[in-house]
Amino acid sequence: MNPPTTVTPMLRLFDTAAGTVRPFEPRTPGKVSMYVCGPTVYGPPHLGHGRFSLVFDVLRRYLEWSGLDVTYVSNITDIDDKIIDRANTEQRPWQEITESCEAVWYRAMDAIGVKRPTHDPHATAYVEQMVALIARLIEAGAAYETSDGVYFRPLEVGDYGLLARQDIESLQVGARVDVVDEKESPIDFALWKKAKPGEPSWPSPWGDGRPGWHTECVVMSLDLLGEGFDLHGGGQDLCFPHHENERAQAVADGKVFARHWVHNGFVMVDDEKMSKSLGNFTNLLDLIDRYDARAYRLLCLQSHYRSPIDVNEKNSAQATAALERYDALARRIAGLGDGVPPDTATIERFVGHMDDDLNTPRALAVIAETVTEINRRLDIEDIAGTEPLAAAFRSMLVAVGLTVDDEVAAVGDEAATLCRQRDDARAAKEWARADEIRDQLQAMGYVVEDTPTGTKVRKG
Numbered sequence: 351m352n353p354p355t356t357v358t359p360m361l362r363l364f365d366t367a368a369g370t371v372r373p374f375e376p377r378t379p380g381k382v383s384m385y386v387c388g389p390t391v392y393g394p395p396h397l398g399h400g401r402f403s404l405v406f407d408v409l410r411r412y413l414e415w416s417g418l419d420v421t422y423v424s425n426i427t428d429i430d431d432k433i434i435d436r437a438n439t440e441q442r443p444w445q446e447i448t449e450s451c452e453a454v455w456y457r458a459m460d461a462i463g464v465k466r467p468t469h470d471p472h473a474t475a476y477v478e479q480m481v482a483l484i485a486r487l488i489e490a491g492a493a494y495e496t497s498d499g500v501y502f503r504p505l506e507v508g509d510y511g512l513l514a515r516q517d518i519e520s521l522q523v524g525a526r527v528d529v530v531d532e533k534e535s536p537i538d539f540a541l542w543k544k545a546k547p548g549e550p551s552w553p554s555p556w557g558d559g560r561p562g563w564h565t566e567c568v569v570m571s572l573d574l575l576g577e578g579f580d581l582h583g584g585g586q587d588l589c590f591p592h593h594e595n596e597r598a599q600a601v602a603d604g605k606v607f608a609r610h611w612v613h614n615g616f617v618m619v620d621d622e623k624m625s626k627s628l629g630n631f632t633n634l635l636d637l638i639d640r641y642d643a644r645a646y647r648l649l650c651l652q653s654h655y656r657s658p659i660d661v662n663e664k665n666s667a668q669a670t671a672a673l674e675r676y677d678a679l680a681r682r683i684a685g686l687g688d689g690v691p692p693d694t695a696t697i698e699r700f701v702g703h704m705d706d707d708l709n710t711p712r713a714l715a716v717i718a719e720t721v722t723e724i725n726r727r728l729d730i731e732d733i734a735g736t737e738p739l740a741a742a743f744r745s746m747l748v749a750v751g752l753t754v755d756d757e758v759a760a761v762g763d764e765a766a767t768l769c770r771q772r773d774d775a776r777a778a779k780e781w782a783r784a785d786e787i788r789d790q791l792q793a794m795g796y797v798v799e800d801t802p803t804g805t806k807v808r809k810g
């Protein structure tokens with residue numbers, strides 16, 4: 351389902367570090383290495399998790415559709431203060447919490463169609479390498495030990511504040527000053543936290559303890575993707591301090607870090623009345639239960655990835671209805687356009703928008719226009735004209751990771767033929783013949799439905 355070879359994708363993406371849209375140029379032609387900060391597994395995934403997962407899944411799928419070989423790394427943070435707190439509150443082993451939350455995470459990701467990462471490194475499997483990095487940072491004078499851990503000195507990193515797009519003085523003013531604090535500056539952050547009695551811990555030269563969150567991702571991304579990997583992504587809330595602090599450690603360690611930084615916008619949930627009526631609507635699992643599991647992807651695509659999105663009952667229902675129209679079209683064009691090259695002009699317009707900093711709202715508009723045009727041509731029985739458009743429709747959906755349900759095609763040729771014959775009989779008002787075919791389909795084990803787009807069957 352690749353675009354025609356006449357189309358050369360020239361993706362331009364906003365780069366947070368540069369503060370501007372610029373060409374995305376992979377380190378190795380034809381290959382893309384990307385790292386997206388994954389979940390801390392201590393609770394169910396919320397809508398913000400769903401959005402970053404979908405935004406970067408769309409980017410990954412688009413790059414793959416464009417013919418690039420993508421290595422996608424997204425970590426699992428399986429040791430963290432919040433995990434320890436929950437384990438203490440519930441009097442359960444912390445591993446039981448991380449394992450069950452990770453299983454829920456992947457069930458939700460599978461449901462919304464997010465491809466599994468190429469690698470999903472777990473923080474607890476990388477502690478030795480994190481200890482080695484921290485030792486090098488102390489050696490280099492970038493970090494120091496206190497009675498409760500090891501801290502990093504961002505003041506030593508010349509361009510600290512690059513991702514926050516603030517200078518170091520204003521960041522220092524904003525930093526929280528703890529009452530009892532051995533930190534040299536409020537802006538310093540923990541690389542290693544010494545364990546209190548009963549806490550999970552790993553050995554280190556500074557006593558048993560656990561790594562700080564910012565140290566995980568810098569170690570795992572460089573280990574799996576190598577220096578100067580192509581893209582580091584996450585939600586806008588991770589920009590500072592998390593990504594800034596990852597980057598600062600890499601700089602202090604003399605490493606070339608990510609070459610392009612991509613951040614997606616926030617998720618808003620509608621007004622108070624709405625959240626009351628929907629209860630725990632910020633939970634991704636609830637959204638999947640209430641609406642078509644594909645609806646959230648469509649909602650995300652309808653907004654630019656850097657803009658905030660609003661999720662509410664109305665637009666979730668509208669997205670579900672829009673997907674039903676795609677499904678209806680997919681059934682109408684079942685068998686049409688297979689093996690036919692997609693319409694070049696349509697694909698070029700689509701690629702033009704996607705390459706423009708992933709302008710998915712405009713790319714979706716191209717898909718919507720294609721749907722209208724296919725229906726128009728089918729209405730005048732222009733089959734030859736429909737086929738390249740049908741191929742383009744399917745190809746564009748693949749590029750953004752939207753699946754369509756064209757059950758008629760999926761149920762097999764014989765049933766599909768019978769459905770068409772039944773539709774012909776109904777069109778000719780041959781009711782007895784139509785009923786006869788319905789009985790025949792039911793005898794084959796199908797549930798038969800009349801829909802505005804004709805006879806639809808599914809295995810009962």
Ligand SMILES: [Zn+2]
Nearest residue numbers: 387388567592
């Ligand atoms: Zn991270």
